[in-house]
Amino acid sequence: MVVGDFATELDTVVIGAGPGGYVAAIRAAQLGQKVAIVEREYFGGVCLNVGCIPSKALIQAAHVYHQTKHPEIFGISAENVTVDWSKTQDWKQNQVVKKMTSGVEMLLKKNKVEIIEGEAFFSDRDTIRVVSGDNAQTYTFKNAILANGSRPIEIKGFPFGERIIDSTGGLNLPEIPKELVIIGGGVIGSELGSVYANFGTKVTILEGSKQFIPSFDKDMTKLVEKDFKAHGAEIVTNAMAKGAEVKGDRVVVTYEHKGEEKTVEADYIMVTVGRRPNTDQVNLELAGIDLDDRGFVKVDKQGRTSNPHVFAIGDIVPGPMLAHKASYEGKVAAAAISGEKDEVDYVAMPSVCYTNPELATAGHTKDSAKEAGLDVKVTKFPYGGNGRAVALDQYSGFVRLVTTKEDNVVVGVQIAGPSASDVMAEVVLAIEAGMNAEDIALTVHAHPTLAEATMDAAEAALGSPIHM
Ligand code: FAD
Ligand code: NAI
Numbered sequence: 280m281v282v283g284d285f286a287t288e289l290d291t292v293v294i295g296a297g298p299g300g301y302v303a304a305i306r307a308a309q310l311g312q313k314v315a316i317v318e319r320e321y322f323g324g325v326c327l328n329v330g331c332i333p334s335k336a337l338i339q340a341a342h343v344y345h346q347t348k349h350p351e352i353f354g355i356s357a358e359n360v361t362v363d364w365s366k367t368q369d370w371k372q373n374q375v376v377k378k379m380t381s382g383v384e385m386l387l388k389k390n391k392v393e394i395i396e397g398e399a400f401f402s403d404r405d406t407i408r409v410v411s412g413d414n415a416q417t418y419t420f421k422n423a424i425l426a427n428g429s430r431p432i433e434i435k436g437f438p439f440g441e442r443i444i445d446s447t448g449g450l451n452l453p454e455i456p457k458e459l460v461i462i463g464g465g466v467i468g469s470e471l472g473s474v475y476a477n478f479g480t481k482v483t484i485l486e487g488s489k490q491f492i493p494s495f496d497k498d499m500t501k502l503v504e505k506d507f508k509a510h511g512a513e514i515v516t517n518a519m520a521k522g523a524e525v526k527g528d529r530v531v532v533t534y535e536h537k538g539e540e541k542t543v544e545a546d547y548i549m550v551t552v553g554r555r556p557n558t559d560q561v562n563l564e565l566a567g568i569d570l571d572d573r574g575f576v577k578v579d580k581q582g583r584t585s586n587p588h589v590f591a592i593g594d595i596v597p598g599p600m601l602a603h604k605a606s607y608e609g610k611v612a613a614a615a616i617s618g619e620k621d622e623v624d625y626v627a628m629p630s631v632c633y634t635n636p637e638l639a640t641a642g643h644t645k646d647s648a649k650e651a652g653l654d655v656k657v658t659k660f661p662y663g664g665n666g667r668a669v670a671l672d673q674y675s676g677f678v679r680l681v682t683t684k685e686d687n688v689v690v691g692v693q694i695a696g697p698s699a700s701d702v703m704a705e706v707v708l709a710i711e712a713g714m715n716a717e718d719i720a721l722t723v724h725a726h727p728t729l730a731e732a733t734m735d736a737a738e739a740a741l742g743s744p745i746h747m
Pocket of ligand 1: 294297300317318319320321322326327334400467557561592593600604605
């Protein structure tokens with residue numbers, strides 16, 4: 280504790296009000312703990328302010344624009360379709376983001392969580408100091424949940440500025456660029472790339488590895504690649520970005536491709552090569568909290584760190600950087616503080632890429648199942664055999680189930696198609712509950728729905744497909 284500063288005592292303190300922190304705080308309060316939450320910048324964290332939510336708003340706006348401009352297949356023609364970008368931005372910010380973030384603040388208050396605005400730093404194993412402008416206050420705590428999130432990685436040769444931007448810059452561009460180069464064809468690069476490609480920008484994506492969106496199976500990402508190409512976008516794989524030079528309102532990128540040095544020019548360069556945990560910002564060493572060799576906080580299955588009174592959740596702990604993972608870990612940590620036996624189990628953790636088509640995966644892929652020593656088979660049902668998808672004119676995709684050979688237990692799912700993120704939910708439940716393909720096949724699915732494709736895939740897995 281700092282001399283001359285009277286410490287306020289807290290029971291459970293949560294640091295960071297993102298999808299990890301605010302959910303942990305509410306659950307801890309529901310379990311009867313006296314909870315305070317410290318937030319330095321914005322309620323809802325990266326996800327609600329500069330991540331999941333604003334990106335999905337722009338994806339929707341861009342999709343509506345493109346559909347309205349090209350309705351010919353439905354026998355409709357449209358002229359003079361225009362976009363007022365400032366109104367699009369205003370809608371995204373003031374009607375979507377603001378609505379969601381003010382909801383978080385309201386929920387915290389409703390659950391009697393004390394809100395402390397400021398930046399928290401550990402002073403020792405059970406003390407934090409919260410700094411806000413010229414003021415600072417010391418607090419001791421019985422338990423803490425650290426949920427202070429992550430930030431974009433800035434690479435050498437690409438200093439962030441007006442023309443070289445990160446994902447937050449990409450969400451808030453002052454104009455729709457004529458040309459945009461994206462370094463990193465991962466989840467953010469492909470999602471925001473699809474926004475601008477739909478708005479008519481000439482998008483070039485430089486991806487360092489050999490596959491576009493490498494965290495999803497190749498037969499899924501190929502479909503997205505095809506859609507990008509149909510929008511005039513260029514995707515260059517095995518392309519390592521080397522440096523950038525800003526020339527007035529243009530910027531030139533140098534990259535290496537198949538041993539050759541090449542350049543490409545654009546109005547903006549968006550760098551989306553991953554995110555790093557904010558574990559270097561809170562004096563973890565003073566609290567006795569150990570990190571792994573990649574800078575993530577080491578935790579046990581309840582989220583407990585090497586300091587048993589401090590739990591860590593979300594983007595600062597190992598595993599995929601996903602909002603729903605952060606929230607899940609937050610609930611487990613809150614329960615652990617209340618003495619419950621809850622532990623994390625990532626067996627059915629879903630992951631989605633909101634491109635066209637959407638890509639969704641949960642549980643095992645064929646390869647990961649084999650690596651885990653499971654004897655599995657895969658069954659793929661194409662959306663071409665699904666009436667709803669055909670009527671939507673969005674049928675280039677499939678549902679793939681990964682099931683055990685012996686007793687058809689569902690251990691994985693991959694979906695490429697319209698609303699894959701939502702269609703996946705019943706299979707995630709099946710994996711979580713240890714159900715088999717029969718459970719899905721025997722469940723009556725409304726017709727015509729996209730979800731029928733999972734029933735069809737399950738029937739195919741059982742050797743009795745109706746629609747293929
Ligand atoms: P954060 O959301 O980063 O929240 C941490 C909070 O802690 C912040 O509010 C920060 O201000 C605060 N903080 C940090 N340090 C301190 C301190 N010292 N004192 C007080 N407060 C502090 N994930 C998905 O699952 N689905 C998506 O569709 C998706 N889309 C995304 C799109 C983009 C463009 C980006 C960038 C990310 C996206 N993500 C998505 C990832 C998702 O945003 C993160 O996984 C999620 O926000 C992590 O939650 P968190 O609570 O761990 O941290
Ligand atoms: P990412 O890890 O998904 O993709 C980064 C890509 O950049 C990789 O494909 C990598 O090979 C490539 N790369 C790295 N260095 C490079 C270089 N020098 N030149 C060219 N390519 C290079 O990271 P991204 O897209 O920044 O997203 C960060 C995190 O945010 C992800 O882990 C993801 O989980 C989360 N997120 C989740 C979303 C969702 O759930 N829908 C949406 C957006 C983000």
